[in-house]
Amino acid sequence: MDEDRRQALETTTRWExxxxxxxxxxxxxxxxxxxxxPEGTPEENFSIAIxxxxxxxxxxxxxxxxxxxxxxxxxxxxxxxxxxLWILGTDHAGIATQAVVEKQLRAEGIDRHELxxxxxxxxxxEWRREYGGQIVEQYQRLGASCDYERERFTLDEDYVxxxxxxxxxxxxxxxxYRDNYMVNWDPGTSSAISDLEVxxxxxxxxxxxxxxxxxxxxxxxxxxxxxxxxxxxxxxxAVNPDDERYGSLVGGHVTLPLVGRRLPVIAxxxxxxxxxxxxxxxxxxxxxxxxxxxxxxxxEEISVIGEDGRMTAAAGExxxxxxxxxxxxxxxxxxxxxxxxxxxxxxxxxxxxxERSGERIEPLISLQWFCRMDELAAPAxxxxxxxxxxxxxxxxxxxxxxxxxxxxxxxxxxxxWWGHQIPVWYGPGGEEVVAETPELAREAxxxxxxxxxxxxxxxxxxxxxxxxxxxxxxxxxxxxxxxHLRAFYPTSFLTTAREIIFLWVARMVMMGIEFAGAIPFRxxxxxxxxxxxxxxxxxxxxxxxxxxxxxxxxxGADALRFGMLAISSxxxxxxxxxxxxxxxxxxxxxxxxxxxxxxxxxxxxxxxxTERPEDRWILTRLDAAVAGFEASIEGYDFAHAVLGFYxxxxxxxxxxxxxxxxxRLYDGDPDAAANLLHVLDQVLRLAHPAMPFVxxxxxxxxxxxEQLLIVSPKPSRDPSLxxxxxxxxIEREIEQVREVRRWRDLVGVPAAAVLEARIEGELPEFxxxxxxxxxxxxxxxxxxxxxxxxxxxxxxxxADGARERIEAERERLRGEIERIxxxxxxxxxxxxxPPEVVEGERKKLADYRAELDRLG
RNA sequence: GGGCGGUUAGCUCAGCUGGUCGAGAGCACUCGCUUUACACGCGAGGGGUCGCCGGUUCGAAUCCGGCACCGCCCACCA
Numbered sequence: 050m051d052e053d054r055r056q057a058l059e060t061t062t063r064w065e066x067x068x069x070x071x072x073x074x075x076x077x078x079x080x081x082x083x084x085x086x087p088e089g090t091p092e093e094n095f096s097i098a099i100x101x102x103x104x105x106x107x108x109x110x111x112x113x114x115x116x117x118x119x120x121x122x123x124x125x126x127x128x129x130x131x132x133x134l135w136i137l138g139t140d141h142a143g144i145a146t147q148a149v150v151e152k153q154l155r156a157e158g159i160d161r162h163e164l165x166x167x168x169x170x171x172x173x174x175e176w177r178r179e180y181g182g183q184i185v186e187q188y189q190r191l192g193a194s195c196d197y198e199r200e201r202f203t204l205d206e207d208y209v210x211x212x213x214x215x216x217x218x219x220x221x222x223x224x225x226y227r228d229n230y231m232v233n234w235d236p237g238t239s240s241a242i243s244d245l246e247v248x249x250x251x252x253x254x255x256x257x258x259x260x261x262x263x264x265x266x267x268x269x270x271x272x273x274x275x276x277x278x279x280x281x282x283x284x285x286x287a288v289n290p291d292d293e294r295y296g297s298l299v300g301g302h303v304t305l306p307l308v309g310r311r312l313p314v315i316a317x318x319x320x321x322x323x324x325x326x327x328x329x330x331x332x333x334x335x336x337x338x339x340x341x342x343x344x345x346x347x348x349e350e351i352s353v354i355g356e357d358g359r360m361t362a363a364a365g366e367x368x369x370x371x372x373x374x375x376x377x378x379x380x381x382x383x384x385x386x387x388x389x390x391x392x393x394x395x396x397x398x399x400x401x402x403x404e405r406s407g408e409r410i411e412p413l414i415s416l417q418w419f420c421r422m423d424e425l426a427a428p429a430x431x432x433x434x435x436x437x438x439x440x441x442x443x444x445x446x447x448x449x450x451x452x453x454x455x456x457x458x459x460x461x462x463x464x465x466w467w468g469h470q471i472p473v474w475y476g477p478g479g480e481e482v483v484a485e486t487p488e489l490a491r492e493a494x495x496x497x498x499x500x501x502x503x504x505x506x507x508x509x510x511x512x513x514x515x516x517x518x519x520x521x522x523x524x525x526x527x528x529x530x531x532x533h534l535r536a537f538y539p540t541s542f543l544t545t546a547r548e549i550i551f552l553w554v555a556r557m558v559m560m561g562i563e564f565a566g567a568i569p570f571r572x573x574x575x576x577x578x579x580x581x582x583x584x585x586x587x588x589x590x591x592x593x594x595x596x597x598x599x600x601x602x603x604x605g606a607d608a609l610r611f612g613m614l615a616i617s618s619x620x621x622x623x624x625x626x627x628x629x630x631x632x633x634x635x636x637x638x639x640x641x642x643x644x645x646x647x648x649x650x651x652x653x654x655x656x657x658x659t660e661r662p663e664d665r666w667i668l669t670r671l672d673a674a675v676a677g678f679e680a681s682i683e684g685y686d687f688a689h690a691v692l693g694f695y696x697x698x699x700x701x702x703x704x705x706x707x708x709x710x711x712x713r714l715y716d717g718d719p720d721a722a723a724n725l726l727h728v729l730d731q732v733l734r735l736a737h738p739a740m741p742f743v744x745x746x747x748x749x750x751x752x753x754x755e756q757l758l759i760v761s762p763k764p765s766r767d768p769s770l771x772x773x774x775x776x777x778x779i780e781r782e783i784e785q786v787r788e789v790r791r792w793r794d795l796v797g798v799p800a801a802a803v804l805e806a807r808i809e810g811e812l813p814e815f816x817x818x819x820x821x822x823x824x825x826x827x828x829x830x831x832x833x834x835x836x837x838x839x840x841x842x843x844x845x846x847x848a849d850g851a852r853e854r855i856e857a858e859r860e861r862l863r864g865e866i867e868r869i870x871x872x873x874x875x876x877x878x879x880x881x882x883p884p885e886v887v888e889g890e891r892k893k894l895a896d897y898r899a900e901l902d903r904l905g
Numbered sequence: 906g907g908g909c910g911g912u913u914a915g916c917u918c919a920g921c922u923g924g925u926c927g928a929g930a931g932c933a934c935u936c937g938c939u940u941u942a943c944a945c946g947c948g949a950g951g952g953g954u955c956g957c958c959g960g961u962u963c964g965a966a967u968c969c970g971g972c973a974c975c976g977c978c979c980a981c982c983a
Binding site for chain 2 (some may be wrong): 062063064150248249256257272273274275276319320321323325328329330331332336337338339340341342354396398408412440444447448450455525547548579584604615616618619620621622624625626627630633634635636637638639640641642643644645646648649674688689691695696703704707708711715734771790791793794795797799800801821865868872875876878879881882883886889890893
C-alpha cells in the first residue's frame with residue numbers, strides 16, 4: 050500500500066460516500082461491465098428489462114426499491130460470471146407528458162389547438178430532449194448497473210416500427226377493430242380511457258325516485274336513479290323476469306316524463322328485485338350496464354351527453370348546451386314541477402373517476418379502436434398456470450389468472466396528440482387502410498381502388514400501455530432478429546408494482562408469446578408499495594413524500610439500498626429512516642473493520658487458515674452467512690438476505706472474531722492476517738450486490754487487486770473449511786465470556802478491573818482477556834462460580850451483590866428444571882412427542898442440574 | 906357484494922411446514938465504558954396476556970372456526 054492510501058485509511062474513520070460514489074460509478078461504467086456482449090443463450094445469461102419510468106418522472110421511493118432489487122440481482126448474476134444485461138429506457142407516457150407540456154403552454158397563454166398538432170408534438174420532443182434524461186441520471190445515483198449505452202425510448206424510430214407492426218398484425222387477424230361502444234370518457238383529458246385507468250370512489254349523491262306513467266292506466270312505474278339528467282336518453286324500463294309485481298307490465302309501455310317517448314317495459318335478469326322499487330330505467334347511451342342490456346334487447350341508443358361534457362341537441366331544446374351538473378338540477382326541477390319526483394334521499398355509492406385527471410368518468414358511446422383479448426389471453430393463462438412464468442409472491446398468480454380468465458376488450462385509442470398515432474387511413478367511403486407509412490398507405494389504397502389523395506389518417510394515438518406491452522422484446526431490437534434478442538430474450542426477471550400487473554405485466558406476457566414467440570420473462574417479483582413512515586401514501590401533495598435523492602445525499606446510496614432491501618416484504622411497507630441509518634452504520638462498520646485489518650496485515654495475502662479453532666469458527670460462520678444470503682435471494686427474500694449479512698458482519702465478525710484475533714494481528718501473526726484478509730475479501734464479495742459502493746472502495750485497498758469487484762466472482766464456498774465442532778466450542782466459550790460480563794455488570798465491578806479467578810481446566814486466552822479475568826492459583830473462598838470460572842474475592846467486588854446474583858441464577862435454574870420435569874412427567878409428552886424432542890429435553894435437564902450443582 | 910393480507914416490545918418489523926420461540930432485530934430507553942478499527946462505537950440490561958373468543962393437540966404466536974378493528978384488489982345494483 051502506498052503512503053497516501055495508508056494515510057487515507059489511518060485518518061478516515063467514516064465511510065464518506067459523497068465523493069467516492071461518483072468516482073466509483075464512472076469506473077464501473079468505463080469498465081464496460083454494464084454492457085455485456087450479446088453472446089450465449091438466454092438460459093445462460095441474465096437479463097432484466099427495467100420497468101420504464103415515465104419521461105416526466107422523478108425518482109421516488111418506489112423506483113428506489115425496485116431499482117435496488119433489480120441491481121442487486123444483476124450484480125449477483127454478473128458475479129456468477131454470467132452475461133448480465135439490465136435494459137434501460139423510458140416511457141413516453143402519453144397523457145402525463147402531454148399534460149406537462151400543455152401546462153407549460155398554458156403558462157405562456159397558448160392553447161395546444163392554436164399551435165396545431167405537428168408543432169405541439171415538436172414542443173413535446175423539445176421538452177423531452179431537455180428534461181427527459183433526469184430520471185436516468187437519478188438511477189445512476191442509486192448505483193444502478195444498467196446498460197446506459199443502449200437506452201431506449203418508447204417513441205424511438207425502431208420502437209415505433211415495432212408498435213406499428215404489432216398493430217397491423219393484430220388488425221389483420223381481426224383482433225383489432227373499430228366500433229361504437231360504451232367507453233369511459235374522461236372529460237379531464239377529453240379522451241377515452243381503459244377500464245384499468247378508472248378508479249372507483251365512494252360518493253354521496255342524491256337518489257331520486259321518479260314516476261313514469263304506465264300507458265293505458267292511471268298507475269305509475271317508479272324508477273330510481275342518481276343521475277336524473279340521463280333519463281332524457283332512456284329507451285326502456287326493465288324489471289326482473291321473476292318479479293311478480295311487474296309481470297303483467299312486461300311487454301307494455303310507459304311514458305317518459307318531460308320527453309314523452311314511449312318506453313317498452315322489458316324483463317332482464319340484471320335487475321335486482323330488492324333494490325329500490327325493482328324497476329330500472331334503461332339508458333344504453335350513458336350507463337355501461339344499461340348499454341349491455343340495451344344490446345341484449347336491441348334497444349335504441351340515444352346520446353344526450355357529448356364528449357365536451359355538455360347536453361347535446363338530442364337532450365331537447367330545453368336542456369341542450371347545459372353541463373351535466375346544470376342539466377341535473379334543471380331536470381329535477383322540471384320533474385318536480387310535473388309532480389314526478391316521489392322521493393329523494395342521500396345515497397352513498399361508488400362512482401368511477403379518471404385516475405389521470407381526477408374527473409368523474411362520463412360513460413358514453415363513442416367510436417373507438419378496440420383490441421379483443423381472449424385469444425391472446427389463452428396462451429398467457431397457460432404460461433402462468435404451468436409456472437413457465439413464475440409469480441412471486443404466489444398469491445398474485447391467482448389474481449392474474451382470475452383477471453385474465455375474464456378479460457374484456459381493450460379500448461386502445463386515445464384522443465391525444467403525443468403517442469403512437471394509429472396507423473390507419475380512411476378512404477372517402479370509410480374504408481380502413483392499415484399501413485406502416487403514408488407512402489405504403491397510398492399504395493395499398495391504390496391497389497384497392499381507393500383514391501390515395503382522399504385518404505385521411507386516423508388522428509387518435511394508441512394507449513401508452515399498448516407500446517409498453519412490447520417492452521421486453523422491442524427494446525432488444527424486435528422485429529429484427531438481433532444478437533441482443535437472441536442472447537437475452539426471454540428476460541430472466543421482472544419486478545413490478547402490484548397495480549400494474551394487469552395494465553402491464555399481463556399484456557407483456559400476451560404480446561411476448563404472440564410476437565416474440567416466447568414468454569417475456571421467467572420470474573415476476575411483485576414488490577411492495579413503500580408508504581410514508583406513518584402508513585399514509587407517500588405523495589407530494591400530502592407532503593408525505595421522502596425524496597430518495599435526499600436520502601442518498603445524506604446517508605449514501607449504499608445506506609438507502611440497504612434500507613430498501615431490509616424493509617422489503619411480501620406486503621406493503623412503511624419507509625423506515627432507521628433502516629437506512631442502519632445501512633449507513635453498516636457501511637461505516639465495514640469501513641472501520643477493514644481499516645483495522647488492512648493497516649495491520651503487513652504484507653500478508655488473503656488465504657483461509659484452519660490451524661486454530663477460532664479461525665475455523667469464523668470460516669464456518671462465513672460459509673453459513675454466504676449460504677443464508679444466497680438462499681434468501683433465490684427466494685426473493687431480500688430483507689432476510691441483507692439482515693442476515695448484517696448480523697454476521699456486525700456480531701460474529703466484528704464483535705467477536707476481530708476482538709478474539711486482535712492480539713495475534715498486532716503481534717504480526719501471518720495466519721491471523723491471512724485469514725482476516727480472506728474473510729474480508731469474501732465479505733466484500735458477499736455484500737457487493739446490496740452495497741456496491743463501499744465494498745468496491747474497500748476492495749481497491751486489498752493487496753493485488755487488478756480487477757474491479759463488480760466483475761469479480763461471488764464468494765466461493767469450500768466445505769473443507771467448515772468445522773461445526775470447532776464452531777460450537779467457540780460459541781460455548783463466547784457464552785462463557787458473556788456470563789462473566791453479565792455477572793460483573795450486575796455486581797457492579799468497575800469495567801476496567803481485572804479480577805482474579807481460579808479456572809478449572811483449559812480455557813482459551815481470549816475468554817479471560819475479554820472477560821477481564823486473570824488466572825490465579827490462590828486458595829480461599831470463591832465469591833462466584835460461573836461455569837469453570839471461580840471468581841475470588843477482591844476489593845472490586847461487592848460480596849452481597851454477588852450473592853444476590855448467584856441466588857437469582859439458582860432461582861432461574863430451578864424454574865427451568867421444574868418446567869422440564871413437569872414436561873417429562875407428562876405421559877402424553879413422553880409417549881407422543883418425537884423421541885429426539887424428548888431426548889433434547891432430558892439433556893437440557895441434566896445440563897441445568899449440573900449447573901445448579903456447581904453453584905452449590 | 907366477492908377476494909386477499911394484516912393485527913407480535915414505546916415505534917417499524919421478523920418468527921407462523923406446532924416443541925430449540927416461556928418469542929427475536931433495528932430504533933428508542935436504562936446502566937457502565939476516552940478497552941490503541943469504529944461514539945454512525947463497546948459492554949450489560951429492562952420491556953411483550955403474540956387483537957379477542959372458542960376448538961384441535963401431550964404441547965399453539967404458529968393449525969381450525971368465529972368475532973373485532975385496519976389495509977388492499979376486483980365488481981355494470983340503478
